Amino acid sequence: MTPLSREVPHEAWRDARPEPLPSIRVEDVTVAYPNGTVAMRDARFHLEGGTICGLVGVNGGGKSTLFKAIMGLLRPQRGSVTIAGQPVKAALKGNLVSYVPQAEEVDWNFPVLVEDVVMMGRYGHMGFLRLPSPADRKAVSEALDRVGMADFRKRQIGELSGGQKKRVFLARALAQEGRIILLDEPFTGVDVQTESAIVALLGQLRDSGHLMLVSTHNLGSVPDFCDQVVLVNRTVIASGPTATTFTRANLERTFGGVLRHFELQGADLHDDSDQRRVTVLTDDERPVVFYGEADAGGPHSGSGRPAK
Ligand SMILES: Nc1ncnc2c1ncn2[C@@H]1O[C@H](COP(=O)(O)OP(=O)(O)OP(=O)(O)O)[C@@H](O)[C@H]1O
Numbered sequence: 001m002t003p004l005s006r007e008v009p010h011e012a013w014r015d016a017r018p019e020p021l022p023s024i025r026v027e028d029v030t031v032a033y034p035n036g037t038v039a040m041r042d043a044r045f046h047l048e049g050g051t052i053c054g055l056v057g058v059n060g061g062g063k064s065t066l067f068k069a070i071m072g073l074l075r076p077q078r079g080s081v082t083i084a085g086q087p088v089k090a091a092l093k094g095n096l097v098s099y100v101p102q103a104e105e106v107d108w109n110f111p112v113l114v115e116d117v118v119m120m121g122r123y124g125h126m127g128f129l130r131l132p133s134p135a136d137r138k139a140v141s142e143a144l145d146r147v148g149m150a151d152f153r154k155r156q157i158g159e160l161s162g163g164q165k166k167r168v169f170l171a172r173a174l175a176q177e178g179r180i181i182l183l184d185e186p187f188t189g190v191d192v193q194t195e196s197a198i199v200a201l202l203g204q205l206r207d208s209g210h211l212m213l214v215s216t217h218n219l220g221s222v223p224d225f226c227d228q229v230v231l232v233n234r235t236v237i238a239s240g241p242t243a244t245t246f247t248r249a250n251l252e253r254t255f256g257g258v259l260r261h262f263e264l265q266g267a268d269l270h271d272d273s274d275q276r277r278v279t280v281l282t283d284d285e286r287p288v289v290f291y292g293e294a295d296a297g298g299p300h301s302g303s304g305r306p307a308k
Pocket residue numbers: 033034035037038039057058059060061062063064065066
């Protein structure tokens with residue numbers, strides 16, 4: 001029965017609070033590190049539940065800094081971050097936000113079982129002694145099932161492949177039951193099948209009202225799975241629906257001088273009659289590829305094999 005069901009006695013209506021809608025509001029946020037580096041200046045965007053939002057930008061553009069500000073690990077010098085209408089600290093306390101870190105942020109030599117990593121997602125639901133309840137164990141099993149890692153639950157986390165580790169951290173986020181999930185480069189080093197499985201799972205979560213912010217360097221897949229996008233280069237260059245925001249003009253503003261374009265068409269690229277154009281954008285460290293209709297102003301989703 002929901003708290004607002006008609007059977008709830010009159011007195012209870014006063015106390016019944018609807019679950020807060022997942023949302024992130026970043027308002028004029030400036031973040032500086034102790035050494036004086038201003039990593040993000042006057043950032044501003046707003047996201048609501050039922051969304052997968054891509055966070056895209058150059059190396060050093062401020063993506064991780066934004067995540068840290070949203071996770072309360074860095075306090076903005078100016079501006080504010082509000083989660084589901086609450087200050088960050090209260091939202092984190094209420095288990096509203098889950099975080100899937102980059103592989104480099106984790107010490108893989110720490111001896112811990114896969115199921116224990118996923119159980120960490122339940123800590124916020126447990127008491128002081130952190131004794132798992134049957135509900136906690138059920139949430140862990142369901143989360144492992146959902147990412148296809150149930151058979152690995154007794155393995156040491158350090159013994160898994162890169163893609164399997166990502167799936168375990170995604171399971172930890174699912175077990176936490178936060179309706180906002182931040183994913184820092186979830187597709188780096190994963191194979192195509194795992195990427196598709198993660199994208200499919202994110203799609204299901206979006207359909208159930210979750211809000212996901214996903215940093216990625218893989219521009220090619222952004223139009224395929226993100227309905228919104230935030231483009232950053234030490235500030236928010238543009239944000240909004242992918243169809244109107246993830247345009248060539250905005251990408252050029254975001255990637256600026258470090259971007260080179262190559263356009264490959266037709267037989268040079270495909271061994272079929274598909275005439276779609278592929279644009280390869282190369283920043284100095286990571287090549288990225290996206291597909292677009294030859295007559296369109298901006299990139300669109302599409303299939304096809306990556307450019308050589
Ligand atoms: N701990 C730190 N102390 C000082 N400066 C930092 C620190 N962490 C990051 N920076 C600087 O802040 C800026 C933004 O870095 P950030 O890590 O947020 O970028 P990013 O978009 O996540 O990069 P990447 O795509 O390479 O992961 C960079 O200039 C970086 O050098």
